[in-house]
Amino acid sequence: MKQAAELIFVPVPGVGHLVSTLEFAKRLIDRDDRLFIKILSMKFPFTSTADAYTRSLTASQPRIQIIDLPQVDPPPSLDLSVSTENYIYVFIEKNIPNVKKAVTDIVSSNSGSSHVVGLVLDFFCLSMIDVGTELNLPSYLFLTANLGFLALMLCLPTRHNQIGTEFSESDPEFFIPGIVNPVPSGVLPSAVFNKHGGYTAYVKLAQRFRDTKGIMVNSFRELEPYAFDSFSDGQTPPVYTIGPVLDLKGPPNPALDEAQHDNIMKWLDDQPPLSVVFLCFGSMGSFDETQVKEMALGLESSGHRFLWSLRSRTPNALADDVLPEGFFDRIKGKGMICSGWAPQVEVLAHKAIGGFVSHCGWNSILESLWHGVPIVTWPIYAEQQLNAYRMVKELGLAVELRLDYRNGSNLVMADEIERAVRRVVDDHEVRKKVKEMGEMARKALMDGGSSFNSIGQLIEDMIGTS
Numbered sequence: 050m051k052q053a054a055e056l057i058f059v060p061v062p063g064v065g066h067l068v069s070t071l072e073f074a075k076r077l078i079d080r081d082d083r084l085f086i087k088i089l090s091m092k093f094p095f096t097s098t099a100d101a102y103t104r105s106l107t108a109s110q111p112r113i114q115i116i117d118l119p120q121v122d123p124p125p126s127l128d129l130s131v132s133t134e135n136y137i138y139v140f141i142e143k144n145i146p147n148v149k150k151a152v153t154d155i156v157s158s159n160s161g162s163s164h165v166v167g168l169v170l171d172f173f174c175l176s177m178i179d180v181g182t183e184l185n186l187p188s189y190l191f192l193t194a195n196l197g198f199l200a201l202m203l204c205l206p207t208r209h210n211q212i213g214t215e216f217s218e219s220d221p222e223f224f225i226p227g228i229v230n231p232v233p234s235g236v237l238p239s240a241v242f243n244k245h246g247g248y249t250a251y252v253k254l255a256q257r258f259r260d261t262k263g264i265m266v267n268s269f270r271e272l273e274p275y276a277f278d279s280f281s282d283g284q285t286p287p288v289y290t291i292g293p294v295l296d297l298k299g300p301p302n303p304a305l306d307e308a309q310h311d312n313i314m315k316w317l318d319d320q321p322p323l324s325v326v327f328l329c330f331g332s333m334g335s336f337d338e339t340q341v342k343e344m345a346l347g348l349e350s351s352g353h354r355f356l357w358s359l360r361s362r363t364p365n366a367l368a369d370d371v372l373p374e375g376f377f378d379r380i381k382g383k384g385m386i387c388s389g390w391a392p393q394v395e396v397l398a399h400k401a402i403g404g405f406v407s408h409c410g411w412n413s414i415l416e417s418l419w420h421g422v423p424i425v426t427w428p429i430y431a432e433q434q435l436n437a438y439r440m441v442k443e444l445g446l447a448v449e450l451r452l453d454y455r456n457g458s459n460l461v462m463a464d465e466i467e468r469a470v471r472r473v474v475d476d477h478e479v480r481k482k483v484k485e486m487g488e489m490a491r492k493a494l495m496d497g498g499s500s501f502n503s504i505g506q507l508i509e510d511m512i513g514t515s
């Protein structure tokens with residue numbers, strides 16, 4: 050009889066992290082029937098839909114079991130406004146005793162026919178490597194971001210040892226082995242500039258990357274070959290490119306009911322092919338009213354059709370309150386606004402979509418490449434500026450609107466938006482490259498493709514051949 054091998058996943062309960070982590074868990078068990086997965090489910094107060102999402106995605110998978118961890122007290126909400134990264138870091142540290150207890154229980158309940166072969170940790174959970182070490186279990190990193198971000202994190206400890214302090218936006222360009230040219234410091238993740246815990250949290254996490262037994266990255270070699278090659282330096286744990294891992298049904302959200310979903314899809318059905326620009330800014334992106342007005346004016350004067358997932362930063366504001374007067378009448382038939390949440394993956398798959406104004410979250414980028422839709426870059430937070438920069442400057446796969454915008458930056462003016470929207474619809478060269486990359490993504494996952502092989506290698510390294 051084959052011996053069952055169990056993996057314990059510890060994801061961060063935010064949609065942007067859960068999408069690929071849970072899909073990958075499913076992909077692993079589909080690939081090898083010896084594998085069983087337990088998912089430790091932490092609860093964050095500001096990601097209330099994460100729990101339902103985790104359950105819905107794994108419901109029909111008898112070899113995946115969710116273990117609820119007890120709720121812990123969140124850090125003071127002030128911490129969230131001074132540094133999101135530090136808030137998440139502190140919150141996760143508070144969960145460690147519960148994680149340790151859950152892992153210990155799982156290990157001690159194992160019978161002779163099943164054993165735990167490792168922890169699979171989100172990068173924010175890397176301090177849990179110590180839990181694994183204490184229990185004699187290896188830890189793997191599941192990186193929901195890309196190889197370029199991995200390259201940055203791997204070189205951060207060296208810079209910290211030399212300089213010892215956070216970055217400043219006026220710093221000269223920064224050389225990251227794995228990214229073709231030195232990058233302007235203005236496109237580095239917001240956390241590395243943060244004096245209130247964000248930088249320290251990032252450095253502490255970065256210092257643990259090389260303590261893992263292997264690093265799985267939601268990317269594929271054909272997309273980031275230069276970065277991938279930089280990891281064969283003899284000092285980095287094995288890097289497994291296992292992507293793109295996408296949830297092609299899209300994460301559900303209570304803010305999107307069936308009627309709104311059907312309305313959007315029906316409206317798209319009535320539009321000509323490649324004519325609609327889609328605007329959507331991830332699970333957390335929002336703008337203040339002044340910025341929303343500029344967006345509206347820019348879209349209107351571009352003359353193009355658009356579908357806009359509008360999330361205003363003003364609590365309870367209705368679209369009518371924040372948009373310019375008469376806007377709805379003027380765009381009738383040409384533009385559609387949905388408040389709160391859009392069925393993004395389905396929208397990107399629709400033949401009417403010709404471009405995507407995005408915050409450049411990594412899932413959004415992979416989803417748009419998969420469906421051959423060129424992106425206009427409008428990063429907002431986390432590592433999105435670096436993603437935007439690389440998509441435009443290194444990979445030539447996106448149209449530039451802003452590369453270094455972040456929460457609280459200068460306004461993006463209507464005329465800039467108008468130009469970028471026009472360009473993404475008309476730029477046939479970028480569209481062609483994006484389509485080609487989308488085809489390479491599909492090939493990477495097929496039998497014999499680079500990611501298919503990499504997943505096979507990962508399973509072999511974790512549990513051996515059968």
Ligand SMILES: O=c1ccn([C@@H]2O[C@H](COP(=O)(O)OP(=O)(O)O[C@H]3O[C@H](CO)[C@@H](O)[C@H](O)[C@H]3O)[C@@H](O)[C@H]2O)c(=O)[nH]1
Nearest residue numbers: 065066193194331332390391393394410411412413431432
């Ligand atoms: O209205 C919406 C908004 C989002 N989504 C989906 O939600 C996911 C969002 O993921 P992503 O595009 O990566 O954005 P974030 O939610 O912002 O993701 C976080 O996690 C990513 C992976 O680590 C990082 O790249 C981002 O910077 C970080 O903010 C995607 O699957 C989208 O299709 C929808 O379906 N509808």
